[in-house]
Amino acid sequence: MATISYTSLSTFNTGNPNNSNSTSNQILNSDILVGNTDEIAVLAKLFPFSPEITEKIIGYAYYLDSPHVTTDNYVAHGITYEDYENSASSRKMLKTAVSSSASNVTRGRYSNLSNLMLVNSGFYFFCLQYQYKYCSFIRSFSFHKFLLNLLKSNELGYYVEYLDFQEFTAVGLGKSVESIFKIPNLTSVTLLKCLQLCSMNLKTLLLNESIDSDISFEVLDFIFNDLKNLKSLDFCGCSNENLISYFDKLTINNENLKLEKLSFHECLHLPTTTYSKILPFIPNLKRLDLSHTQVTLKTLNQFLNKKIRLTHLSLRKCSHLGTFTEFMRFLKHPAICGSNEDDFEYERDDKDNDDYSEKFQLRWLNIQQCFSSDVLTNEKLNSILDIIAAGAPALRYLNLNGFANLNGEHVRKITESFKELESLNISDVNLNFSDAHDLEIIKELNSLKNLKFLDVSSSVWSFEKLKNLITELDFVQAIEIKPVLSDKLSHLLTFSRIDESGDYSEEYWRAYNNKGTSRRCWIHKVKSVEESILIDNYETEQAGGRLVEWDINSGDLLLNKVKKVDWLGLASVKINCCEDIDYPLQDEDFGNDLSVRGLYKYYSLKV
Structure with missing residues (x-):
């Protein structure tokens, strides 16, 4: 009976059967059973390709969406709402x-693994690494089952890179707080x-308010001093x-703390001394x-x-930030928008490379309502934008919501x-979208x-203003509006646009309000009526309204095709700490749909 450890996959490719003994010495130190074989070289016969290529194929399957999730490359059938409602063939x-x-066909990345694990022992071993890579918990019993598996086979902990409690909740268990x-x-x-069992390779730990009472001093100390x-x-x-x-008792002794992303989002009661430690x-x-x-x-x-x-x-x-003078000094801090290169130390030798330097500039800034509008006057807003523009010209996200003194001059400066x-x-920007002069200012955003995303929600309260705004913007894909306006809109709107050659074209815009609960x-913007139907299906599925249908002739399960929106990360007010660097389709700064859930x-979208 041979066993395989968590060491590099390259050890499987022995090349010469005569070297199997030396290879075995490297990898026979685990309790994870691979198969009934006495020689490691025989393992290669379990795969149609080399183990390295097989692992990449399994990785691809891991990140593959469920079969009913479509991409931008869907086939357009020219289906209208009337066809969809009245024709069974159109709906099909x-x-x-x-x-x-098929098992677990709608559960995303894990559905493919559960099927591949049944192929043979070799596939089972490779799938284990992906199955335990990202561990997300919604209820306590799922965490209990996970922990029992780790206690039974400690080596499984080496595969865990993400521990995610962001969706964990006791709501719905029908128990009191005391019993919970x-x-x-x-x-x-x-x-x-x-x-402790996952400490070797754990890269991401996402906690939330539902388990804050379970974070003891020992847990806190282990997080900062032992998760290398x-x-x-x-x-x-x-x-x-x-x-x-x-936190007052905490002493950080870890000199090699590798933390790159730290979030205390909505941690209301922690004093500023916590961050100073x-x-x-x-x-x-x-x-x-x-x-x-x-x-x-002052602390920052x-x-x-x-x-x-x-x-x-x-x-x-x-x-509780302090005075505006302190804020201006903070923006000039070398870590934020400071321009003194002598104060920086890059981690690579090519620090003179322009692309590398731009990569480590501020790209995401949210200062929504950090000061009252009385404090943040027109002149002070100008000063803030000047400092940010000088030190962080590569911004991809800027949130200035809540500042009523924001005007057309600031919009031009941003542009x-x-x-x-x-x-x-810029939800509270002081512009009138019924005025031709102000619309010309908005039109400058086309540069x-x-x-892709624009929030001017407090300045747009009528359909006429919204129509004027949409027809002036060329590249914006989503616009935030107030719920009171959303309730007055049709589900799907059509706007006519005149291009430079004088030709008319139609654009479809769809209201997104999470089935009225947002x-x-x-x-x-959507490309067609069909795409709008696919997103409707997605919202219905997210709201738990999926119907189970079966094909009478074949007995197959029928799933509604769905299309995910790709701009929710741009609307977020929370910094994404849930990156998966191995996922090729994920945006580096905003994440993807896996980052916006529970x-x-x-907290990020208030929906």
Whole structure:
């Protein structure tokens, strides 16, 4: 009986059977059973290709969407709403038939693994690595089952790179708070044991308010001192009062802390002293989310490492920051928009390379409502934009919501300064979209070729203003609007546009309000009526309204084809800490649909 460890896959390719003994010495140190074979060389016979190529194929299958999820390359059938509602054949064209014997056909990345694991022992071993790579927990019993597997086979912990509790909740269990605390499945003891078993390769740890009472001092100490490879850490919504004393007692001894992404989003009760204890010990920090916290500018100016260069920063709704003078000094901090190159230290030798330098400039900035409009006057807004433009011209995301003194002059400055912008949030901009002069200012946004998302929601309260806005913008794909306006719109709108040659063309825009349950609403462009139907199906599925249908003749399961929207990351007010660097279709700065879900979705999108 041969066993395989977690070591490099290249050890499988022995090449010469005579070398099998030396290879066995390298990899026969695990309890993960691969198959009934006495020679490692025989393992290659389990695969149609080399083990390396087989692993890449399994990796591709892992990231492959469910069969009913379509991409932009769907075939247009010219189906109208009337055809879809009245014709059974038209509805069938927008469905996918799946064999009733297929397992987990709608569960995304894990559905393909569950089928591939049944091929043979070799496939089972490779699939295990992907099955345990990203571990997400919604209920305590799923965490309990996961922990039992780790205790039974400790080597499984080496495969775990992501521990995700962002969707974890006790809501719906029908239990009181007191009884939930007594549930033994997820406690500070079991959480600590899980972290210990996964400590070798754990890169991302995403926590939330539902388990903040289970974060003991021992857990906190282990996170900062023993997780040697941790790069992303999110305490989203954790405000348990005990955490304050735990952070006070915390001493960081890890000199090689590799954290690059740190989020205390909506951690309302943690005092600013918490951040003074942590920030000096994070020399690799690139993303910092302090939205709605008690952090002060004095703490940030004093303790933020001057040798780092932040790419993402959020101070949204931080009401304890301090004076505007301190804020201006903070923006000039070397880690934010400072221009003194002597204060920076890049991690690579090619620091003179323009592409590399631009990569480590600030690209994501959210200062929504960090000051009142009385404080942030017209002149002070100009000063802020000047500093940001000088130190961070490569911004892709800028959120200035809540500032009523924002006007056309600032819009022009933004347009001239930030040519890479993809998401612009200026909800309270002082412009009248019924006025020709103000519309000319908005039209200047067309010089931003990458701009896909625009929030001017507080300035657009009628269909006429929305129509004027849409017809003036060439590249924007989604516009945020108020729910009160969304309720007055048709589900699918058609707008006529006149191009430079004088020809008319029609554009379809669809209202996106999560089946009427959103706290934020958008109107976004679709390519056709068919695409709108596919997104309708997606919203229905997300709301739990999926109907089970079967083909009478074949017995196959019929699934509605769905299409995911690709701009939700641009609408987020929360910095993405849920990156999967191996996923080729994920945006580096905004993530993808896997990054916007559960409580994370609530805090980032308020939907």
